[in-house]
Structure formats: C-alpha cells, structure tokens
Amino acid sequence: MAVRLDDMDRKILAELQEDAGQSLDEIARKVGSSKTPVWNRIRKMREAGVIGRQTFILDAEALGLDACFFVLIRTSEHEAEWQQKFLAALRARPEVQEAHRLAGEIDYILKVRVPNARAYDSFYQALISEVRIFNVTALLSMEEIKSTTLLPL
Amino acid sequence: MAVRLDDMDRKILAELQEDAGQSLDEIARKVGSSKTPVWNRIRKMREAGVIGRQTFILDAEALGLDACFFVLIRTSEHEAEWQQKFLAALRARPEVQEAHRLAGEIDYILKVRVPNARAYDSFYQALISEVRIFNVTALLSMEEIKSTTLLPL
DNA sequence: AATGAAACAGTAAGGAG
C-alpha cells in the first residue's frame, strides 16, 4: 500500500488537506507548477487510494453533540464469530466516530459522540445487550484541546 | 453556539459531509429543492460556524504513518501556567491528531499518528522533556476498525 | 426562481527537457 511520492506530491497533498475548496489554478500557483500536472498528480493519487473522500468538517457542538466519550473495552471473548458481531455493531452505529483494536490489556478503544450523557447511556446499554463485554471504562471529555484531520507530511 | 436547523438543513449537511465535491445542482436535486435556497442555507450555516473547513481525507498508511497510539496521561500539576505550556506543546505537534482534557482519574487523552514505534518514542521523549507528567500509558492500535469524520445528524 | 457574468474543472494538442 506504500506509494512513492515526491516533494511536489506532498506539497499538493498539504494544500488539499488545508483547503479542499481552492481551485486547481490556486494550488498550482502555490506549489510552483501549473494546472494540468497538478491535476494529473491528484488523479493518480486518487487512484492509488492516497486521497480519499472530500468532506466538510462540521461543528459538533453547534449540532448539539455536546458529549464526547472515549470508551475502553475489555472482553473475555476472542472468537471470530463474536468479533464479527462486535465490529458490525460498531460500524452500524453513527455515534461511533472511531474504533480501534488494541495491543495489550485493553482490547478496544472507541470514540463516541452523542448529544448528552443520557444518550451515551442508551448507546452503552444497546451495545452490551448486543455483545458480551467483560469490562468497560468510559472517559468523558471535558474539553477538546485539539482535533484535526490533517496528517503530517 | 446552538443553532436552529430544520430538516432541509440537516439533509444538506448530510450531503456536504458525504461528498463535498458534488455540485449545488446535485445536492439540490437530492434534497428535493433548487439551487438558490440550498446555496443560501449553506452560506448561513457557514457564517454560523456549523460548517467548517473543507478537506480531503488522506490514507495514513499509504503515507507511511503506520503507527497509531492512544496516550493516557496523568499529571500532578494543575496550575494554569503548566497547562498553558502543555496545550501549546500539543497544538504545535502535527503528529497529535486529537487531544482532550478528561473528567476523572486520567487527565488527558491523545491520539498520535507516527510512522513507527521509534517515532512515537521520539515524540514521547520530547513531550516529557517539555512538560512534567506524572504517568503515561500508551495504547497501540493494531487495527483501525472504524474512522469517520461524519457526524450523526 | 430565473438570469448572467465570472471563475472553474477537465481535456486535448503541442513543446521542452
């Protein structure tokens, strides 16, 4: 999955991350090239899967999603069938922003965004009724210090 | 910061999140309206701060960022000056994708993306040399089960 | 809601290294 990228590619990616709304001409000017080559590089990186979806970042609080939890999960079950069911449940729930399988004592971590603590409890109850879980710790975010989708290039 | 949004606004936001590249005409057709009203709603939501930056989501692994850590931090220091320094350090480091101040025993959680474990160690060493930290637990992600910027509407 | 000017994306043809 590794792709060879040169300096120009990285500059273009930086611009695309920074502001996906700007025109090709603008990007070309900033990276010191012109439209067509920039467009061709973008197309290639898109095909290679380096560049994914184009989206607007919305303000969670303005949308009434005031509560953010990080959920640490331990389970006693490690069978394939259980895992399949658990993964499907996570993918199906839109309040789950992130889910990772971990190395070490804690098996999974989730990031969950909900309107309030009550909504988190509903989510939690629904989840443990769907799949057996050994131990859950919920960490409540008091303040989002930083949140970025910009990857370091 | 709460804004009143009707069904039409939410449908438009859903489309903008789903694919920020599509044209106004396309969005208008999908939400069952026409170009001008959709455009006006988008402008208002932009001004209200509901709609933020427009970006491309890049593939971290294709860019050689193979390691993702969740870092749980406890500190003994809770003075304003220390906190300022800590926050500034986190904001300045591009490998820190997320940082939250938490309620409870653990004070902070970070999400950190780096090329490999060595790079994480460099980050860690640099961080603890900048600010005093009582206790750190790093959780290594083995598998990204889910990762989305799409907020539930 | 329709119109229109300005800007833009995408493509094609030709030129430089």
Next chain:
DNA sequence: CTCCTTACTGTTTCATT
C-alpha cells in the same frame, strides 16, 4: 518518451434581478 505549458469548452458558483 515523459512531463510540462498553453488553449479551449462545458459546467458551476455566486450575485442580481
């Protein structure tokens, strides 16, 4: 032969009527 520049066309944005 590859990558860049320039030129052109249909589409889109955004403001005005």
